[in-house]
Amino acid sequence: MSSSVMETAAATSTETVSRLMVTVRDSEARRYRPVGFLTYSGDGFSFAYLRREIEREGFRPLPGLARATEGPMHSATLFPLFAERVISSRRPDRQTSLDALGLPADAAPFEVLVRSHGQRVGDTIELLPAPVASPGDVVSFTFLAHGVRHLPEAHQARITELGVGEPLLLRAEMDNPVNPRAQLVTDTDAITLGWLPDPLIDVVQALSGCELAVERANGPEVGFHFRLLARIRGQLSTGQPLFAGSDWETVERAAD
Template sequence: MTVDDVARTVAFSSAREWDAGRSAGSLVVAWQHPTSRLISAVGLLQHGDESGYTFRYLQRAAAVPDFQPFLSFPELGRAYRSDTLFPLFSQRIMSPRRPDFSQFLRQLDLDENATPWEQLARSEGRSSGDTVQVFPVPVVAPDGSASCRFLVHGVRHVGEGRLPELAMGAPLTLRPDPGNPVNPSAQLICSDEGEPLGYVPDLLLEHVDALSRSGRPMKLTVEHVNGVEAPPHLRLLVRLDGHGPAGYQPMSGPAWAVATT
């Protein structure tokens, strides 16, 4: 069973499932190696309208160097279920009681009605010094079109000073970075003038490659820019639009199979 197979069992029949950047009920859980900084997909977190929450490890998690099962999910082959969001992930959602909660939603470019699940998906559940993050499984519509929003990674190290010059809707470009010491498959996100701004998240590289191989136009644009008051990982939100090859489903196939006992 793959990520795509499991995702199809989640009942999301509303039109919101196809809205760019909205959660489709499945988040890939990733772990970042504390030394190499390489990000690896290790699990799948799902949320259904009626079925609560489910966490499963991916089969590939067992081969990730130095990765150990999370304390709250000690068995690699077990499916964990809960009516409420597991603490490992709920602690990554800001409490609405905090005085800066509305500001946080604005930084994520979400409205006041955004659900905790949508906040988790958009923010990637990232926190300073942490090794865990989540990423929404991109959704491809029945006509093959695909659209997603994501936060640009590595802004602090690459292009933070150039962000104030960006306008909403401004076109962006991609540039391979084969000399990247962490991931030779890395893709730089650059301004229309070619100035580096940051990186495509590692977990999205496979999706970007699939869209580029479709032979149809792919468009990357600025969606939202935050000021220096925002954490570096929230500074730049972009939108990727394109089409997948015939029959394409993101994060599917044997490499994305979930572990079972």
């Protein structure tokens, strides 16, 4: 990344995420696909389906969000489907989990979802950042590396050794049997540390001058999903906003 991009990034807030991609794991394709957006506006939340999702053969609405097939749903509080994915204050490991994500004890529910991806054990739903560009077209967001449980023990141990701010790399894995566009997350010695979540590949490829670094690296005391939190910063290079185009069109309510 150029020095000007770094300076602009440093001048902006640590997150440029007020919207999350709601993704669902496709059992046949064995990959997560986006189905809609959860947006936080400061005074409430909204959820909207992608039009292509509700037009897909075999579409089934998410629990509690059937009405969104007719247009965005709005709520002053988090929809139950997503609220139950916030790390509960009743969990004895809550503080350990928040520490692993670099969050304070009083982190707001949406902040927790941004960092944690809202995953639950055995679940097929994951919430991923849908960032917008800050002034200067700088994009900055965090993501949790996928697939850590499938790595050799030596690679998992390498994650534990990483320091905050240590540079990381993305490397194409064209022979990946599930997704030929897959992107490996590695250290500078090319040791594989996980994978970039598939729905974020298009986001990253829309950026130039990208820098990837460790935001948080954790040991085996936390679950595999929380082992490596990385931050990516880059500059929007397409001349268009992220998530533009027909593939990202959401269902809007018809005018009365």
